[in-house]
Amino acid sequence: MAKGARARRKAERPGEILEAAFEEFAQRGFAATRLEDIAERAGVTRGAVYFYFENKEEVFVAMVRELSRPLHAEIEVFLADRPGPAPEMLRSYLRFVYQIAVDDQRSRELLRLLIAEANWFPEMLDEQFRMVWGPFVDTFQKVLQEGAIQGELRAAPVQEFPEQIVGPALLFNIWILLFGERKPLDPERHFEAAIDLILHGLLPRKN
Amino acid sequence: MAKGARARRKAERPGEILEAAFEEFAQRGFAATRLEDIAERAGVTRGAVYFYFENKEEVFVAMVRELSRPLHAEIEVFLADRPGPAPEMLRSYLRFVYQIAVDDQRSRELLRLLIAEANWFPEMLDEQFRMVWGPFVDTFQKVLQEGAIQGELRAAPVQEFPEQIVGPALLFNIWILLFGERKPLDPERHFEAAIDLILHGLLPRKN
Amino acid sequence: MAKGARARRKAERPGEILEAAFEEFAQRGFAATRLEDIAERAGVTRGAVYFYFENKEEVFVAMVRELSRPLHAEIEVFLADRPGPAPEMLRSYLRFVYQIAVDDQRSRELLRLLIAEANWFPEMLDEQFRMVWGPFVDTFQKVLQEGAIQGELRAAPVQEFPEQIVGPALLFNIWILLFGERKPLDPERHFEAAIDLILHGLLPRKN
Amino acid sequence: MAKGARARRKAERPGEILEAAFEEFAQRGFAATRLEDIAERAGVTRGAVYFYFENKEEVFVAMVRELSRPLHAEIEVFLADRPGPAPEMLRSYLRFVYQIAVDDQRSRELLRLLIAEANWFPEMLDEQFRMVWGPFVDTFQKVLQEGAIQGELRAAPVQEFPEQIVGPALLFNIWILLFGERKPLDPERHFEAAIDLILHGLLPRKN
């Protein structure tokens, strides 16, 4: 029993460390975070961290990878083929992005870390792009294009930059990162304003 | 000669130090930047930096203030009353924002620093909000509202969140911060796509 | 073997550091002593010192406490009830104090440090008072009072300030601190002069 | 006028600096006192201090010399031949010492500095001995010896260490340096206890 518990413990260690690493890195950034804080929060000693990871940078990279995994999964599930009228799909997609922006503090802080440390972890960025932005952008693009073909949407130049659709959500996100509680935004109204603008911008005009 | 030179030198020192500070902070972030690097780049010794600034944090805050001053000025000039049809004003404003996003690497890096260090310098954030975002948002809001009154624009819910208009420009900016040269964007086409979407989204529909 | 050695080493480290700290602090005073000197003398690196103590002040306080412990012990043993005629007790007590003043360079330097840094470590002073001066003064007082009751001693006003009895010993001590080898004193004759004066001052007069 | 004022000013500068130096050194000790603090307190800039004194050590030595000058004068005046019965002279001398110990905070702090820095300024110590202790000890010795010859005092071994007479005053002084307001002493009663002990110790016995 104890052995099993110990083995289970062991298997969970790396995850616990990365979890702790996220909290600390999110709070202080890469350079200002001490490995000791991570270890302490994870309930292990510094030495133990070095058993699982080469060094601080490795912890950081592994943490980003680990912490963004659930998001990958969610995205994959969400983007799985779900046909429907293009406008409705746009709305549903944008709502999904807003949901992440609003509810998922982790993703928010991850974004902050990516922006802050982008220069020093470019491969990490590319990996994140491949796993998160890429699929999203591709899907958006497909919706925009097929919507245009079907005559549900205007053939707008935004087809070339489908990520612009999530611009308001990004703005919402950054806003919260910058001002937090100090200048709160109503996410629901923010979303409605955004989708209103986008749909009016994309629906074909009668004239 | 020499006298004037020294006096002139002295008057310029703080500015030179802040200039150097910007380069270093932008490259490595607050925590990872060593005061010695700043001093060296400014051509002085560490001690000299401490003659002008209390400590590293003060250097940072002063740097942000100093470096964003030209932008403040530009904004103030730009936003000075320039009447015209609302759609044209929107286009002109958004182009202005894109110009900054595209050409002004300093502002871009400043934004990165603000996002990265937001938790530790909240007053600084508020100051920047007051000087940069604030006037912008207010002006946008006025344009949107008066455009609606004049019948030039739709009375859209985005009136409540006028900053959404610059969402694409922010996205452009962050994109470059994240991927730099690795995934370049054509700023001109990006802007055109954005303004197309926004104007179509705001122009009143005939039907 | 090696294991034991390491464990033994570890247990002794703090003591070794404090020992080294004493030597250095005694030589140069608190402010002028560099932690590096202490570390070097203790045969460890600076970092190791910080493993055991919070900072330089802590080292100082811990050092004083540690270094005065043997004296506490000695005092406690010495002051344990040892009845006898008051004059003999006075003589024996004063000789004890002189012995410390003469032989114990550590106590002497400790006294110097206490005087020098009294303003900055008042709690430390109070602690020392409680452990060293206090018991002494109390004991002297008791001897003076009971000696007077027994008629062995005069009921002199010095009963209120029994520490005056050790005034000559303090003077001897300070003298050495100030002039060291330059103006040597013969401790034996000094003591005899002191006890002669005190006893003549306290013995009851026939007339 | 202004020139005269300026000249007067100039002449007073060194004194003002030493005055300020005393306050600062007394508060923090030699090593922990910054030349800037001294300059600031004296109302000049650091550079000015270097105009009058070679370096920090010179300031210290000069300060001690300057600050102990009034005491020298007082002592000289006081010790000028004033014949009288030996016991009365003893009393008067000891009272004088107590007065200094009690009223003259400067002398007290000077003593602290001497003790603290004795190792590093031995010549200074010797100078102080020559000017302060020396005359005192000599005078005391003369009184004790002549008193014995006259039959007013016992021929006690304390003649060899006349400074023991001021032991209680030194003790009073150190006590205040160590405990200040925390454990106050009544100077008057302290003195009376001391002189009582000493006189009883020195007056010849009838038997």
Add this chain to the structure above:
DNA sequence: TATGAATGAGCTTTCATTCAT
């Protein structure tokens, strides 16, 4: 005389990393 900008050595403290146990 006096200023104060500037230097540079040096100090305390921190922390990623190592390694004997």
Add this chain to the structure above:
DNA sequence: GATGAATGAAAGCTCATTCAT
């Protein structure tokens, strides 16, 4: 696997001292 004592390379900051003005 895990600990934690220990290292050593910085890093932030201080301050005595200098010197052009």
